[in-house]
Amino acid sequence: MKQPQRDDPELVRAANDGDVGAFEELVRAHTDAVYAHAYRFFGDINAAQDATQEVWIKVYQALPEFQGRSAVSTWLFRITRNTCLDMLRAGRRVATPIDPLDVTGAASDDTAGDAGSRVDLQTALRAISPEDRDAFNAVALFGLPYADAGTALGVPAGTVKSRVFRARRALIALLSLDAQGGVAR
Amino acid sequence: MTCLEAQALFSAEHDGETVSEAELAAASAHCEECAECSAFAAGIRWLDEAQVPAAPEGLVERILAAVAPLQEARENAIALAADEDEVAGLGLELPVPEEDPAPVDWLAESPTVPTPTIWSRFEWFQGPTRWASFGAIGALAATALIAFVVTGIGTPPKTADTTLTAGSTSAAPEASFGSAAQKAAPAASDGRVNAAPVQAPDLVLYKEFVYRPGALLADASGATPTIGTLTTAFASGSVRTAPVYRSPLTDGSIVVKGPDGLRVYAPVVRMRSSVRYQLTSGGPIERFGVWPILPTRFPVPSTADGTPSFVVAGTDADNVTIYAATGRPTSEGFAVAPGTPTTDPAGGNPNWTWWAPAPANP
Known part of the structure; x- marks a missing residue:
C-alpha cells in the first residue's frame, strides 16, 4: 500500500523516531537546494558536494533538537549556510573569487537545457555580495518568506526584501537580460 | 512611480x-512604457x-551512505531504550503476593492508599514461601560465584578510558569509529587501518603534506613555475x-595538473595559537580515498591518552x-586522535x- 505523502515536519519527526525512509525522503526533497547554495558559495563542484554531505550529517545529528518552532526549510537553510561558512573559516575549502567585470552578457534566449547560461548565472551569483546572495538563495532556493529568511539571517524582513531586490537587479544587469529574458545585444 | 519603486514592487510580489x-496596476502601467522595468x-x-x-548524480546515495552508520547507532540506542523499558516492566510480572493488601476504593473522592513499607517493594518475597525463595536465591548466588572463580566468566571486559577531555570534541581513540575499524580489520604493521569504514576524502600528498582539491583554474597562466611532482592516481x-x-x-595551496586540467589543492590545516598546522602523512596517498597515517618516527599509541608517543597538550x-x-x-x-x-x-x-607547521611556500 502506498504511504500517504508526509509533510516536512512529519518527516523530521519520523526520521527522529528511526524511520530511515523518512530521512531519505527529506534528503531527496531538499538536496538540490542545499547543493545549489553550496555551489554558489564555493564555486566548486567538489566543495559543494562535501558541504552538502556535511549538511545532511549535521541535520541528522540535530533531528532531536528540531522543535518545529520554525519551518524545516528555514532550519535547513540555516544549517546549510553555517556549514559553508564553517568550512571556509576552517580553511578546508576556499571560495573562488569572481570579478564582476568578468561576468557580462552571458545568458541566452534558450534557458531550457542550456548549460552555458546556467553556468554563467552561477558565476554571476558569486559576483554579487555574499549578503545579497544569501538572501536571494534563502528566498529563491529554499522558498522562505522574507520574515523566515530574516530570522535565519538575523536581520529584519525588510532587509531581506532589499537584499533580494538588489540581488535581482545586479544579476539582471550582469547578465544583460532584455525584456524577453534573453541577452540584450 | 519611479523605476526603482516599480521593480521593488515586482520583486516583492514575485516572492x-x-x-x-x-x-501593482501602476507598476504594470509604468512597465509598458519603460524598457528597463520591462x-x-x-x-x-x-x-x-x-x-x-x-x-550531481549519486550525491544523494553518497549522503545516505554517510549517514547510515549514524542511523545504525540511533537504531541501537532506540532498541536499547526499549529493552530498558521492558526490563523496568518486568517488575509488574513478578509473582502476585498470596495475601492481597487491603482493597482500595479508587472511585472515592480521595482514595486512601496504604502507606508502602520497605517490604512492600518486595511483595513477591512475602508470605509463607519467603524462606523457600531465600534459599533459592542463595543457591543461585553460590553457583554464580563458583562459575566466576573457575572460568573467569563475568570478569568485566578490559575497556580503554573513553572519557573525553573536558570541553574537547576529540574522542579518545578507543571510543572512536576508527577503533571499531581496527577491531574489524587488524591494523597493518605501519599502523594504517586496512579497511576503514568511512571513505577518506579526496587527498593528495606533496612533500609529506596533505592537500584537498579546490577550484579548477580556468586561466593557467598564474600557475607557474613547476615546483615538483607528486604521485597519485x-x-x-593508474598511479x-x-x-x-x-x-x-x-594560502599555501599548490596547483596540480590532473585529468581535468590544472586544479588548486588547498592545504588541510587546523589552527592553534593563530598558527596554521597542516596535516601530514607518513605513508603514501596514491589515490583519492586513502587516509593519512602517522610519520613512521612515531609508534602508533597503544593507549587512549597517546602514550608512549604523545602526551595531551591542550586543544586547538x-x-x-x-x-x-x-x-x-x-x-x-x-x-590528533582518531x-x-x-x-x-x-x-x-x-x-x-x-x-x-604549514609551509608558507610549499
Whole structure:
C-alpha cells in the first residue's frame, strides 16, 4: 500500500523516531537546494558536494533538537549556510573569487537545457555580495518568506526584501537580460 | 512611480508578499512604457527558470551512505531504550503476593492508599514461601560465584578510558569509529587501518603534506613555475606522476595538473595559537580515498591518552584535543586522535594524525 505523502515536519519527526525512509525522503526533497547554495558559495563542484554531505550529517545529528518552532526549510537553510561558512573559516575549502567585470552578457534566449547560461548565472551569483546572495538563495532556493529568511539571517524582513531586490537587479544587469529574458545585444 | 519603486514592487510580489492592486496596476502601467522595468520583470522570470544547479548524480546515495552508520547507532540506542523499558516492566510480572493488601476504593473522592513499607517493594518475597525463595536465591548466588572463580566468566571486559577531555570534541581513540575499524580489520604493521569504514576524502600528498582539491583554474597562466611532482592516481586509473605548480593564491595551496586540467589543492590545516598546522602523512596517498597515517618516527599509541608517543597538550582553535610528541613542544607539531567529528579537518580519520607547521611556500 502506498504511504500517504508526509509533510516536512512529519518527516523530521519520523526520521527522529528511526524511520530511515523518512530521512531519505527529506534528503531527496531538499538536496538540490542545499547543493545549489553550496555551489554558489564555493564555486566548486567538489566543495559543494562535501558541504552538502556535511549538511545532511549535521541535520541528522540535530533531528532531536528540531522543535518545529520554525519551518524545516528555514532550519535547513540555516544549517546549510553555517556549514559553508564553517568550512571556509576552517580553511578546508576556499571560495573562488569572481570579478564582476568578468561576468557580462552571458545568458541566452534558450534557458531550457542550456548549460552555458546556467553556468554563467552561477558565476554571476558569486559576483554579487555574499549578503545579497544569501538572501536571494534563502528566498529563491529554499522558498522562505522574507520574515523566515530574516530570522535565519538575523536581520529584519525588510532587509531581506532589499537584499533580494538588489540581488535581482545586479544579476539582471550582469547578465544583460532584455525584456524577453534573453541577452540584450 | 519611479523605476526603482516599480521593480521593488515586482520583486516583492514575485516572492509572495502582499502588494496592493492599485500599486501593482501602476507598476504594470509604468512597465509598458519603460524598457528597463520591462526587462527587469522578464528577468525575474528568467532567473526563476534558470537558477538551480541540480545535485550531481549519486550525491544523494553518497549522503545516505554517510549517514547510515549514524542511523545504525540511533537504531541501537532506540532498541536499547526499549529493552530498558521492558526490563523496568518486568517488575509488574513478578509473582502476585498470596495475601492481597487491603482493597482500595479508587472511585472515592480521595482514595486512601496504604502507606508502602520497605517490604512492600518486595511483595513477591512475602508470605509463607519467603524462606523457600531465600534459599533459592542463595543457591543461585553460590553457583554464580563458583562459575566466576573457575572460568573467569563475568570478569568485566578490559575497556580503554573513553572519557573525553573536558570541553574537547576529540574522542579518545578507543571510543572512536576508527577503533571499531581496527577491531574489524587488524591494523597493518605501519599502523594504517586496512579497511576503514568511512571513505577518506579526496587527498593528495606533496612533500609529506596533505592537500584537498579546490577550484579548477580556468586561466593557467598564474600557475607557474613547476615546483615538483607528486604521485597519485587521482580518483581512478593508474598511479602516475603529476606536475605540481606554484599556486597563484597565497594560502599555501599548490596547483596540480590532473585529468581535468590544472586544479588548486588547498592545504588541510587546523589552527592553534593563530598558527596554521597542516596535516601530514607518513605513508603514501596514491589515490583519492586513502587516509593519512602517522610519520613512521612515531609508534602508533597503544593507549587512549597517546602514550608512549604523545602526551595531551591542550586543544586547538576548534577545541579538539591535541597531543605533543613526548618531550617536545607543540610548536614543532602535534598529533590528533582518531574520532574527531565530521566537521573537523581530519573528520572520520580512523588513524592518529600528525600536524606540522604549514609551509608558507610549499
